[in-house]
Amino acid sequence: MSPSRILQQVLASAGLADLGDRAVRGARLARDELLRVVSCGSPLAAAALADAAREHASGAVVLHPWTLRVRAPGVPFAAEDATRVSHAADALGGIASSEAQIVGALPPDLPLGLALEMVRTVKVARPDLTLRAFSARRIDAIAAAEGSDARHVLGELRRAGLDTLDWEPGEGSDLRTIAVHRLAFDQGYETAVPVGYAKGGVDAAFVDRLLAVRDAAEHAGRVLSVVPLPDRSEGASPLDGTAGTEDLLACALARLALGHCVKHVTVDAHVTGHKLAALLFSAGADDVVGAQTASRWAPPSGDGPRPLNPDRMRRVVIEARRSPELRDALFRTCTASAG
Amino acid sequence: MSDATAIDDILDLAVAGGRLTPEQGLALLEGADLLALGAAAHAVRTRLHPERVVTYIVDRNVNYSNVCDSYCRFCSFYAAPGAKEGYVLSRAALARKIEETQALGGNQILMQGGTHPEWDVAWYAELIAFCKSFGVHVHALSSPEIQKIAAVSGISVRETIERLRAAGLDSIPGGGAEILTDYARDAISPLKCTADEWLEVHREAHALGMRTTATMMFGHRERAVDRIEHLDRLRALQDDALAAAGGRDAGFTAFICWLFQPTHALKADEPAGGAEYLRTLAVARLYLQNVRNFQSSWVTMGPKVGQAALWFGCNDMGSTMIEENVVSSAGVSYRMLSPEIHAVIRAAGFVPQERNFYYEPVEARFLDSPERLREVVGADPKNLALPAEAFDQVPASVAARR
Ligand code: SF4
Numbered sequence: 168m169s170p171s172r173i174l175q176q177v178l179a180s181a182g183l184a185d186l187g188d189r190a191v192r193g194a195r196l197a198r199d200e201l202l203r204v205v206s207c208g209s210p211l212a213a214a215a216l217a218d219a220a221r222e223h224a225s226g227a228v229v230l231h232p233w234t235l236r237v238r239a240p241g242v243p244f245a246a247e248d249a250t251r252v253s254h255a256a257d258a259l260g261g262i263a264s265s266e267a268q269i270v271g272a273l274p275p276d277l278p279l280g281l282a283l284e285m286v287r288t289v290k291v292a293r294p295d296l297t298l299r300a301f302s303a304r305r306i307d308a309i310a311a312a313e314g315s316d317a318r319h320v321l322g323e324l325r326r327a328g329l330d331t332l333d334w335e336p337g338e339g340s341d342l343r344t345i346a347v348h349r350l351a352f353d354q355g356y357e358t359a360v361p362v363g364y365a366k367g368g369v370d371a372a373f374v375d376r377l378l379a380v381r382d383a384a385e386h387a388g389r390v391l392s393v394v395p396l397p398d399r400s401e402g403a404s405p406l407d408g409t410a411g412t413e414d415l416l417a418c419a420l421a422r423l424a425l426g427h428c429v430k431h432v433t434v435d436a437h438v439t440g441h442k443l444a445a446l447l448f449s450a451g452a453d454d455v456v457g458a459q460t461a462s463r464w465a466p467p468s469g470d471g472p473r474p475l476n477p478d479r480m481r482r483v484v485i486e487a488r489r490s491p492e493l494r495d496a497l498f499r500t501c502t503a504s505a506g
Numbered sequence: 507m508s509d510a511t512a513i514d515d516i517l518d519l520a521v522a523g524g525r526l527t528p529e530q531g532l533a534l535l536e537g538a539d540l541l542a543l544g545a546a547a548h549a550v551r552t553r554l555h556p557e558r559v560v561t562y563i564v565d566r567n568v569n570y571s572n573v574c575d576s577y578c579r580f581c582s583f584y585a586a587p588g589a590k591e592g593y594v595l596s597r598a599a600l601a602r603k604i605e606e607t608q609a610l611g612g613n614q615i616l617m618q619g620g621t622h623p624e625w626d627v628a629w630y631a632e633l634i635a636f637c638k639s640f641g642v643h644v645h646a647l648s649s650p651e652i653q654k655i656a657a658v659s660g661i662s663v664r665e666t667i668e669r670l671r672a673a674g675l676d677s678i679p680g681g682g683a684e685i686l687t688d689y690a691r692d693a694i695s696p697l698k699c700t701a702d703e704w705l706e707v708h709r710e711a712h713a714l715g716m717r718t719t720a721t722m723m724f725g726h727r728e729r730a731v732d733r734i735e736h737l738d739r740l741r742a743l744q745d746d747a748l749a750a751a752g753g754r755d756a757g758f759t760a761f762i763c764w765l766f767q768p769t770h771a772l773k774a775d776e777p778a779g780g781a782e783y784l785r786t787l788a789v790a791r792l793y794l795q796n797v798r799n800f801q802s803s804w805v806t807m808g809p810k811v812g813q814a815a816l817w818f819g820c821n822d823m824g825s826t827m828i829e830e831n832v833v834s835s836a837g838v839s840y841r842m843l844s845p846e847i848h849a850v851i852r853a854a855g856f857v858p859q860e861r862n863f864y865y866e867p868v869e870a871r872f873l874d875s876p877e878r879l880r881e882v883v884g885a886d887p888k889n890l891a892l893p894a895e896a897f898d899q900v901p902a903s904v905a906a907r908r
Contacts, residue, residue, distance in 0.1 A: 171542040172514040173521065173549070208855065211545050211817055218541055366853070401808060405846045410853035411810030412817065442780035443810045449540045449781070487781035488540070 174215040181212035190216040193223035195381065195426020201374045204420060210412045210450075217419035217451030224422075224430055225453040229489040232496065233460050233477040233503050235264035235296060237289055238271040259292040263477075263503040264460045266496035267293055268333060269300035276312040277305070279320055283327045290328035295504040297330040297496035302361075303347035304338050317347050321354045331391070331496050332358045336438050337398045339363030345379045352387035357497055359392035359433050362421065366399075366409045369417045377424035384428040391498045392431035392454055395421045401440035411443055415450045422451025431498060441483050448487045454498070455480070477503075513538045517546040520792035523553070531734040535789045540781055547788035547819030554798055555821045560856040561799075561865060562823040562847050564612035565645075568603050570595045570633060574620020576650060578695035580684075580726060580766060584620050597636060604640045611844065611871035614863055616825065617646035618681050621654035621698070627666055630655055631673035638674025643863050645719075648681035649707035653699040664710045671716065677863055678711050680721035680762065685728040686736045693727035705743055712747040712757045717864065720744075720797060722763040724786055733786060737793045744796045759865060760799035760822065763787055764806045780811045784818045791819030799865055804850070809842065813854035822865075823847055823858075844870060 169191055170178065178184045186200060196204070204213050237259065259267075267289050282301065289298055301309070301324065303317075310320045332351055338344055339361035348360045360383070362376045377393065384390035395417040399408040409417075421432045436444040436457025444455050458480035484491040495501045516530045517538065526534070534543060573592040574584035585592035595603075604615060615637060630647065637644050647655070647670065656666040667675070684694060686701035699707075708718045720740045724733055740758070747757025765783050783803070791800055801824040804812025812823065826843050842850065844860070848870075851858040860870040 171510065171517070171539055173517050173542050173545045174539075177545045210814070210855075211541055211548065215541050215545075401810060405809045405842065405850045405853070408810075410850070411813040412854045414810065415814065440808060440810065442783070442807055443814070445779040445781035446540075446784060446811065446814055483779045483781075486779055 170215050170219055174211075177209060177212045178215060181207040181209040183207055183212050183216060186216055187219065190219040190423065191223060193220050193427055195428065196423045198374060198378060201377070201420055201424055202371055204423060205370060205374065205416070210415045210419075213416050213419040213423075214450035217422040218449050220422050220426070221432070221451050221453050224427075227488070227490045228453065228492050229448055229484045229487075230431065230454040230492050230494040230498060230500070231458055231480055231484065232266040232456060232494050233264045233458050234299075234456065235259065235262055235267045235293065235460050236270045237267055259289070260506040262460050263505045264293075264296055265493050265501050265503050267296040267298045268496075269298070273305070275308060277309055279309050279313045279315075279323060282309055282320075283323060286324055286327040286329045293506050295506050298328065299331050299333050299496040300324075300329060302333050302335040302338050303344040304335060306332070306347055306351075307343070318350050318353070321347075321351050321356070325354050325356065329356075331356055334359070334361035334394055334396060334435070336396060336400060337363065339376070339394070339396050340365065340368070340398065342376065342379055345376065345383055348390075349383050349387065352383070352389040357389045357391050359394050359431075359498075360390055361394040361396040362417075363396045363398055364409065364413070364417055365397075366407065366413070368398075369409075369413050369420065373417065374420060374424065377421055381425055381428050384425070390429045392433040393421045393425055393429055394433040394435055396435060397438055400438045401443070411446075414439055414443060415447065418447045418450045418452050436480075441480070445483050445487045448484070448489050453489075454494075455484070509537060513542070517542060517792075520795075521546050521549045521553075523550075523795060525795075526793050528731075528734050528738050531737065531789060531793045532730060534792065535730050535733060535785065538785075538789075540785055540788075543785060543788035543792075544818040547791035548817050550791050550795060551800065551819050551821050554795075558856050559859045560816055560821060560823055560851045560854070561859045561861040561867075562844075562851070563614060563825050563861055563863070564607075564610060564844060564871075565614035565616055565825050566603060566607040566610075566612055567825070568595070568600065568615050568617045569619055570600065570617055571619040571622065573622050575623045576621045576695065576698045578684075578698055580694050587623055600636065601640070604637060604642060608640065608642065612642075612826075613868075614643040614645055616679055617644065618648050618679060619651065621650050622658075623654075624658065625655070626659040627655050627661065627669050628659075631669055634670055634673040634675050638676075643676045644674055645677045645679055645863055646675055648679050649704040650682040650699045652678070652707045653703050663706055664714075667707070667711055667714060667716070671714065675716075677716055677759075678707065678718040680708075680719040680758070683721045683736070684723045684726075685732045686739050687728070687732040690726070690728035690732045690736075701739065705739060708758070709743060709746065712743075713750065715756075717757070717759045720758040720761045720794075722761070722786075722790070723766055724763065725782060726766040733789075734793070737790055741794050741796060744794070748796060755798065758797045759863065760801055761790060761794055761797045762801040762803060762824065763790055764803035767806060780807065780814070783807055783811065784814060787815060787820070788818045804842070809846075809850045813850055816851070816854045816856060822861075823851055 178187050306317050306320050310317045340363035348358050351358055360380050364373050397409040431454045432452045433454040434444045434447045434452045436455050458477040481491045492500050571594040572585045573587055656663045683704055711718050722736055744757045799822050800820045801822045802812045802815035802820040848858045860868050862868050
């Protein structure tokens with residue numbers, strides 16, 4: 168649907184009127200066009216373009232997983248030990264969820280063996296759930312600790328049952344993240360790719376990282392989503408963190424850069440907070456993570472906004488005039504499973 | 507005519523300065539696209555304030571007492587009369603808070619408490635006179651408190667305000683409005699003053715030439731029609747104030763709306779989030795064009811949504827909230843001082859300007875170091891729990907004085 172009359176006026180005064188029709192058709196924008204959006208000076212104009220493109224891609228639907236967060240320290244990771252595995256199954260079972268995620272402070276030199284054990288334990292305990300774990304940065308760290316390479320680590324984790332990669336704040340601000348995800352595609356993964364930015368960093372370099380993801384998506388076709396990712400969570404001092412208007416622009420650029428190549432733009436409400444996330448559903452986002460199901464091994468993580476329970480997340484989506492649909496870690500719509 | 511065309515027409519009308527009917531307001535609240543509302547609200551804001559400036563004030567929210575017999579269902583702040591949690595600030599504590607505020611560059615206190623069953627106008631006049639003796643602007647006592655004081659004292663609302671004003675009361679805050687319909691008030695605050703009584707206080711204050719502020723707290727038990735009726739009643743009252751003032755600015759200086767925080771006291775049926783806040787804010791800006799200034803409620807929504815609100819009709823970032831007890835009792839505790847509020851306004855694309863209560867520009871005074879902050883705050887640092895980095899950005903004029 169075309170933007171309303173007032174939004175067409177906003178686009179015209181921001182010098183973006185010529186992009187409106189293309190956004191409505193979901194066409195991706197070229198680099199110079201994206202840079203015009205960056206410098207247009209109107210967050211509303213950028214959002215209006217992205218919202219039209221989102222509507223073309225997803226209609227009113229906003230996807231969201233119910234995430235069973237498994238906190239790494241404390242889980243008895245020992246898949247070969249039947250007693251401990253059944254302990255894990257007891258602890259993780261019975262909680263209606265649509266994906267599992269391994270979270271928590273892991274040692275910087277986490278050995279690959281332990282990472283594999285974690286994956287196997289969770290997959291044995293909850294075979295019904297797809298598993299999201301380990302950021303690209305973590306994959307590199309495991310490879311460094313092993314003296315091997317990211318390709319090898321990704322392959323081993325894949326064979327252990329890992330379904331897709333995770334991300335972490337501060338990640339995705341260089342091309343290495345995208346390179347690791349490309350290696351993951353070679354190993355058969357589909358992933359949501361984070362594209363990070365810091366305060367004042369929604370600029371040409373950010374656009375170039377988005378275009379690198381677009382290039383990867385065109386070649387491999389395995390990019391599930393792009394995650395525009397501020398480097399600090401909502402609770403950071405405003406002197407350090409990104410502005411809400413920067414987050415809005417970053418989200419809009421992600422949608423406009425990817426066009427038909429990538430269907431989804433994900434908001435990480437753990438980082439942005441759910442209040443801002445609700446606005447980003449009008450700036451190109453059609454997917455949100457941040458609904459956490461309960462687990463005694465998964466208390467809310469330290470800093471940042473408190474996770475929402477799944478019911479509240481649904482209501483945040485509905486209140487933003489969107490239709491929530493549950494998905495798994497691979498963006499397939501599903502129903503919640505209690506294992 | 508399609509729904510979309512009808513909405514477009516209403517938005518055009520509002521942007522051109524036309525007066526919305528309640529039906530049109532409701533149509534926007536329920537059916538308009540969020541970004542279109544934002545764009546229209548920003549156009550109205552730009553017509554009223556063409557300059558790209560966002561103002562803010564350095565002040566302190568002082569809650570002189572939490573003793574209250576109104577028992578609002580949403581409130582986590584009050585203590586019943588006689589309860590051991592009840593407090594009344596001593597004069598020494600009040601003095602310290604005011605002096606700290608002045609040392610932090612503020613020249614206003616926003617002072618509110620509960621409705622006390624025994625304190626009369628003489629008690630409050632003394633309280634106000636004490637605060638005024640420091641030379642600050644005293645923005646104090648919301649409608650429910652003034653109605654209660656009048657009832658306890660056995661005098662009219664007009665006389666109550668006159669006596670408080672004579673003691674030093676400068677202006678009246680819009681607290682306690684929540685939603686100005688009987689339906690909503692019966693649901694959440696049945697013992698507090700009625701909608702008519704809330705409006706009466708402001709009408710009397712305006713008639714005396716005083717300025718006041720208007721508020722709306724939404725997202726609890728009210729319906730969309732209640733929000734519109736609330737705006738309609740405020741608009742009518744402001745019409746009267748402006749008509750009586752014969753062309754001068756009068757009545758409400760500003761409108762501030764915020765979301766009910768369903769954390770502790772009262773569970774909302776539907777939690778209102780950022781989208782609903784911005785939607786309602788934008789509709790309010792379009793509906794209430796006779797009130798010049800709109801404040802962003804970053805205290806409840808956080809700085810990020812607070813920044814977005816500057817593109818949805820707001821021209822003011824409100825108060826630095828040196829101290830805030832009522833909202834933080836509900837589990838929400840965003841807080842900023844001048845350097846942060848400057849950074850937030852600039853990052854959203856605007857130029858920050860410190861102001862006084864009347865929205866007149868004043869020269870910004872930053873704290874010049876974290877040490878200075880500690881010195882000012884003394885033994886009560888939790889009131890000003892700011893990171894040391896907050897004071898890295900200081901204007902050259904201040905740096906030169908170091
Ligand atoms: S909101 Fe105000 S009037 Fe109501 S109980 Fe709390 S302090 Fe009293």
